[in-house]
Amino acid sequence: MQEITENTVRELTAKTAQLKQEIQKVIVGQENVIDEILVTLFAGGHCLLEGVPGLAKTLMVRTIAQALHLSFRRIQFTPDLMPTDILGTEILEEDHTTGKRFFKFNKGPLFANIVLADEINRTPPKTQSALLEAMQEFEITYGGQTYKLDKPFFILATQNPIEQAGTYPLPEAQLDRFLLYIKIGYPSAKEETDILSNTTGNRAASVQAVLSAEEIQQLQKLVRDVHISEDLVQYVATLIRATRPGDSTASYVKEWVRWGAGPRAGQALILTAKSRALLKGRYAVIMEDIQAMAAPVLRHRILMNFKAEAEQINSDNVTAVLLKEIARSKTALG
Missing domain, CATH: 1.10.8.80 (Magnesium chelatase subunit I, C-Terminal domain)
Known part of the structure; x- marks a missing residue:
């Protein structure tokens, strides 16, 4: 990574403002929520978003991913999701030239820069806990081998309020791995009217990617300074x-x-x-x-x-x- 100069600092901070503008092309209101998600990203952590269904949590995460030059994967957490479904698994393959068989690790959806863990509290604790090492160490271990995750690595998990049917409260150890716990409320009357107008026609906003992986890592380094x-x-x-x-x-x-x-x-x-x-x-x-x-x-x-x-x-x-x-x-x- 190249050294951060004064000109680089000005360019990066200008791009953060542009990034918010791109996100707000799609997301109406929720400015504090967007700020808190970006704060988490630039601080190098992960965040948990909570809100009732229909508040565009998933759309918000997708839009942020579109505004960044980063790989993006979405995992829909369900009651039958297994740890190997998110981490990956070994598969048996054959070398056609020698006829020998060998195991090859097939990477799961966690191997991406931005991972949307959608409705994380709809899966049992065993699968929830499979995220712990990845979130804390930025690596996973499978079959005695350690696999590094690409940087930046950013998990945005969404959950429905725990009072709703079919949800499992997250263990305290897992909750503590999230840098921020962000609650999303209902939009204001004007924002709701704008949402209805913007989302029921044929026009779709085009979101341009603003920041690259290297620039985000530079920002993460700059934050600590x-x-x-x-x-x-x-x-x-x-x-x-x-x-x-x-x-x-x-x-x-x-x-x-x-x-x-x-x-x-x-x-x-x-x-x-x-x-x-x-x-x-x-x-x-x-x-x-x-x-x-x-x-x-x-x-x-x-x-x-x-x-x-x-x-x-x-x-x-x-x-x-x-x-x-x-x-x-x-x-x-x-």
């Missing part, structure tokens, strides 16, 4: 520790939270804040970046207890209160 002050690092550490009942001084955390976020949550929050800053054209993290990314970072890393569930209090509620209280006590950070 974005500056964050020591005060903001300390703020993140304070926020993460405040989510843990054993460390927090907040009575509501002790009352509602079963398990708080671990150090990986702090790493994710700083990295996504850096990525958001770059996406906004800045080369330094500000408080707004951290506060904007806190909910999708902590949403799946704070485990609520039964009392909180009974009172319909979720991790987003806890995060929102903590952000206000800690920011109020550290107003000097700006």
Whole structure:
């Protein structure tokens, strides 16, 4: 990969704005969701999208893939999907010149730059867990052999709310592998009208590919060079520790939270804040970046207890209160 120069930085940041424009040719509204997906991509992680059926989750992922010069595969998760269906399997082949038989690994759909894991929570935990090594190590092991995955490697998983029939809750270990947990809501009245107008005719928007694999890897490297002050690092550490009942001084955390976020949550929050800053054209993290990314970072890393569930209090509620209280006590950070 070539060295990133000042001119390269300007070109790459300009292309991120162009990338959003291409995506918005097809996707009406959902600007925050698109931003959070791109933040995840540039931070080098994976994201989980949750929303009821019909909110264009799959269309959004397909459109993002079209706007990038990357290979794309879609996996429809079903109750009968096996781990080998996504990882690949060995097949017996014969060398016609020698007559000898040998096993050849036939790569599965995970061997792509962008993988859409559609309705991931409709498959049993055994197949869900088959994604773990790929998501964390960017490689898979089969038959004692390790196979590297192409970079960038980006998994966008979609799931329906777990209250719906035929869904399996994702294990905490798998949830933690997702950098962001993004919830997609219903469109506004105007957005819904625009969706109906744009999708019921013969005109189809043409999406042009903007960024290549090499440029995305350059952006991922550039994200880590974005500056964050020591005060903001300390703020993140304070926020993460405040989510843990054993460390927090907040009575509501002790009352509602079963398990708080671990150090990986702090790493994710700083990295996504850096990525958001770059996406906004800045080369330094500000408080707004951290506060904007806190909910999708902590949403799946704070485990609520039964009392909180009974009172319909979720991790987003806890995060929102903590952000206000800690920011109020550290107003000097700006």
